[in-house]
Amino acid sequence: MATTRAILVDITKCIGCRSCEQACKQIHGFPMDSETKLSPTAFTVVEERGDRFVRRMCMHCQDPACASACLVGALKKTAAGPVTYDAAKCIGCRYCLVACPFSVPRYQWSKLVPYVTKCDLCAGRQAKGQPPACVEACPVQASIAGDRDEILEEAQRRILNDSKYVKHIYGSDEVGGTSVFFISDVPFEKLGFVAVPKQPMPILTANALGDGPTVILVGGALLSGLYWITERRAQVAVAEARDKANGRS
């Protein structure tokens, strides 16, 4: 698959039927009872906010905080769009849960061998050319999937052509861009969307990490210099003491 895939959720179209939730649970073999919050057995949920329905799921950031945080590289942004999780690498440090600006990953707290769980944008299905299960299940095309650029264009077309829409695509510039977009006729902050930084989150730590080599080089040189001075002083002191003892000073 050459193109990057993405999902657009049009909140004005969602009727709250929860077909996406059901399809997601079915494809993962989870118990079918509806849940109100994301959980290890609910990778997407439809929340009621006033008279709107808001679908929550992993945003599949272009430059994900979780992937930069994961010390063993279990979380990865794939070229095809999904942010995937390799359970075989995970050591269970849960730094991804701390790092995620959208607080999406869920941990299997009740298990003895717990893993991190989250939506993977049906990476397996998409690789076979199928759309994500949730999108396929949507009876009113409130969620649509496709090539990221085309999906963004479509979102833009909709908010420009219809005055009811808020003039912002949530996900277009949030944390440097995501692969899941939302458009709405109600301001996003009223629908429980968090105001996240506009720059990619990994930049925040990259700057600090970039200082590492400098610290080693400059610090190393400085400490070696200080040690040299200390040594030299000690040698001079010994020599002076010897000279004194020999009565030559």
Next chain:
Amino acid sequence: MTSTRMTTTGTTTNEMTASRFPRISFWRTIVAVIFAAGMYSMYARFALGFQSATNLTDPQPWGLWVGLGTLCGVGLSAGGFAIATAVYILGLERYRPILRTSVLISFLGYSTVCAGMLYELGIPWRIWHPIVMWNRHSVLFEVSWCVMLYTTVLALEFSPALVEKIPWTRVRALYLRWHHSLLIALVLAGTLLSSMHQSFLGGLYLITKGKLYPLWYTPYLTTMFYLSAIPAGLAVTIMAIYLCVRSLNARVDMNILSDISRVIAPLLAIYGVFRAVDLINRDATPYLWMWREETGLFWLEIALLVVGPVVLLNLEKVRITPLYLYWTCAMIVAGFVTNRLNVSVTALQASSATYYIPKWTEFAATLATIAAAVVAFRYAVVYLDILPKNPPRQRWMVPSAPAQA
């Protein structure tokens, strides 16, 4: 009177050989209770899982074990590298008498952190994964490598105290000669590794922009963590040495401790100035006066970690009176713990709309690892040459000891 006391001392230090059962004392009872609770916590964590052993949830994925166990464990163990740098690199020979103690404290501190990591990780038997699976964009990756390497450095730095007790002269001499040639490299590596991971522990929270409360979130979290760790680590060293003098017959020139306290005060003042300048630069000063729980915790932290100790350590009487110095250092440690728990727990709660109070098993597990380190420290000071002792050294290794038993 004198002779009675001498005998008492004799029985206490020889109790390992003299009597089958250790004497029951107040502190031993406390330690026993902590260990018993710790055993249950261990069972809860490893046999029943996180849900039974902790109050951790998805909005609060890191709790007491990270905040107290890891952040404070590493931070409060900074004394070892500070003293080692002072003695070996800067040539401040007056601190040499307490060098071994501070290295030992650090080594035990890091061992505690590593043991705590097994509780903390969801899949602890994969603790070795970072060695082969690399992600150099991860601050945690850098921290894990630095901690691994520095714990090794500390073990090597401390090793002569154990090796010199080996009865085989040849092996001993060989090892000590090898160690001597390596020592400066070890100390240098230790200083760099410590500087890196002490700051990177703060760097872990750089990615929580938008989640961490503005009184604590700053791009200079790394600097803040580094600047606060050194004085706090030194405070722990002072406390430990004071206790050794008080209870373990160690003989230490108390002037060394007041010399260290003379260094701690300006370090804390610099840290305080950094915090203040940073808050002003980020226009975060309005948060200082908001009627919120975070504000109170912030001022508590500043009072205990900066204002209180800086004022107290400016008093000659506090610096030269070991007991006052001890309690001032305890205040610094309390302030430091408050700061780390604020960053790792309380300052993240408003954004995640959660309220986390650690389960008792979380406290018990952390306390038990700390208690284990304290017990190990005590036995090391009693049986190894860590600090000079007041009465002539107990001849613990005399060949006739087994015969006496």
